[in-house]
Amino acid sequence: MSATYFVRVHSEYYNPLQPPERRILREIVELGHEIGLHYEPRFYSDEGLDLLDAIDADRALLAGIPGVGPVSALSAHQPLLSPPDFATIAGRGLTEVYIHPEFRAMRYYSDSGMNWREKTLAEAVETESRCQFLIHPDFWNDTATDWFSNLDARRDAVVAELDATVEAEKRMLRDYLARRDQRDAEFGKLLGKS
Amino acid sequence: MEFSFGDYADAVTRALARFDHVCAARDYLALPEPDRRQARVLFLRHDCERDLTKALTLARIEH
Numbered sequence: 001m002s003a004t005y006f007v008r009v010h011s012e013y014y015n016p017l018q019p020p021e022r023r024i025l026r027e028i029v030e031l032g033h034e035i036g037l038h039y040e041p042r043f044y045s046d047e048g049l050d051l052l053d054a055i056d057a058d059r060a061l062l063a064g065i066p067g068v069g070p071v072s073a074l075s076a077h078q079p080l081l082s083p084p085d086f087a088t089i090a091g092r093g094l095t096e097v098y099i100h101p102e103f104r105a106m107r108y109y110s111d112s113g114m115n116w117r118e119k120t121l122a123e124a125v126e127t128e129s130r131c132q133f134l135i136h137p138d139f140w141n142d143t144a145t146d147w148f149s150n151l152d153a154r155r156d157a158v159v160a161e162l163d164a165t166v167e168a169e170k171r172m173l174r175d176y177l178a179r180r181d182q183r184d185a186e187f188g189k190l191l192g193k194s
Numbered sequence: 195m196e197f198s199f200g201d202y203a204d205a206v207t208r209a210l211a212r213f214d215h216v217c218a219a220r221d222y223l224a225l226p227e228p229d230r231r232q233a234r235v236l237f238l239r240h241d242c243e244r245d246l247t248k249a250l251t252l253a254r255i256e257h
Contacts, residue, residue, distance in 0.1 A: 001210055001256050003238040004218040005249050013244035024246045031257040034218035038241050073219040075241055097219055097239060102230070106237060111197070120195035121202070125209045125236070132237040135202075137248040144196035154244055 004097070006038035006075040009058040013158060016062060020161075026067035035062060036073030036097075042082035051085055052092055073097060075134075103132050110134035114147045203255045209236050216256075 005028055007016050014021055025035055037059050044054040059071045074096045076084050086099045097103045109124050109131060110117045124131055139150065176183060195201050209216050214233040215225065222230065222237050238256070242249045 001206065001216040001238075002218040002221050003216075003240055003253070003256055004220070005240045005242055005253065007242050007246070007249075011242075011244060014242075014246050016246070021246050024250045027250060028253045031253045033253050033256070034220045036219065036239075038243075075239065077241070077243070095219055095223065097237075100219075102223060103219070103237060106235070114197065116195070121205045122195040122208070125205050125212060128236070129213075129234045131235075132239065135238065135240050135252070137240050137242055137246075137252050138244045139197045140199055140202055140248055140252065141197065142199055144198045144201075157245075157247075 002032050002034065004034045004036045004073050006036040006073070007062060008038045008040060008077060009061055010040050010043045013154060016065070022065050025062075025065055029067055029069060034073060035068050035071055036075060036095075037062060037071050038075055038077050039084070040077045041084040042078065045082065051088060055089070055094070097132065105130075107131040108134070111136055111139060114139045114150075199251060199255060202252065206238075206256055209238075 007025065008014075009016060016022070016025060029035060037055065039055050039058060041051065044051055047054075055074065059074075062068055063071045072095050074089070074094055076096070076098060079098065086096065089096045090099055107124075107128055107130065108117075109119050109121075110133070111121070112134065114136075119127070121133060121135065124133060138154070139147070141150065141153075145153070195205065206216070212234065213236045215222065215229075216236045216238055219237065219239070222235060225233070240249055240252060
């Protein structure tokens with residue numbers, strides 16, 4: 001079994017270029033899955049970027065993470081709020097899974113808005129023979145919870161991660177200040193100063 | 195069906211038994227033409243909006 005994991009480059013909640021997220025992406029690939037780009041038309045528009053140039057740049061950023069490999073599949077982030085120019089993307093021959101003929105020919109289901117569209121995954125698995133199923137990992141937990149509690153939990157996790165980073169930097173700073181003269185002398189030697 | 199990892203694991207286990215291919219976009223497009231047309235296929239995609247940690251959890255379940 002394999003799946004395509006579409007990743008944002010400009011998410012407010014994670015940064016795929018930082019070490020912890022890079023390790024996650026590598027592990028997802030090692031498990032046999034594919035990394036695609038969850039491209040962000042509204043961000044590109046707000047930044048005055050050309051759609052295709054921005055998609056290529058973001059694909060290159062993800063593909064540049066060692067172990068991730070080529071990034072050829074695309075899915076649009078919030079296509080209803082900020083509709084991308086699908087015709088332009090199709091004209092480039094990119095694998096945009098909303099519009100690529102091979103995937104468009106399949107029945108489409110999703111858990112968007114934490115609300116099953118037509119069928120749950122369990123129902124689709126029992127009744128369909130060919131379909132595209134969109135799952136948002138954000139919504140899933142050890143035990144089911146509502147969307148707002150889910151967002152609160154994500155905020156708490158992000159704050160906890162930042163707290164740990166700040167505490168680690170404080171420890172480093174205390175260590176540096178305690179040995180400042182020695183460190184400054186070492187740095188002077190490194191620069192060739194006596 | 196609830197949004198719990200346990201329910202997800204049950205669903206993908208049943209999917210493996212029912213579909214010929216439960217696969218990524220790349221792997222579906224790499225199938226020979228007859229397979230693409232005739233096989234029972236579930237293209238499974240995940241849009242990672244806010245949390246890659248949960249994406250990894252699902253990836254491990256699928257593995």
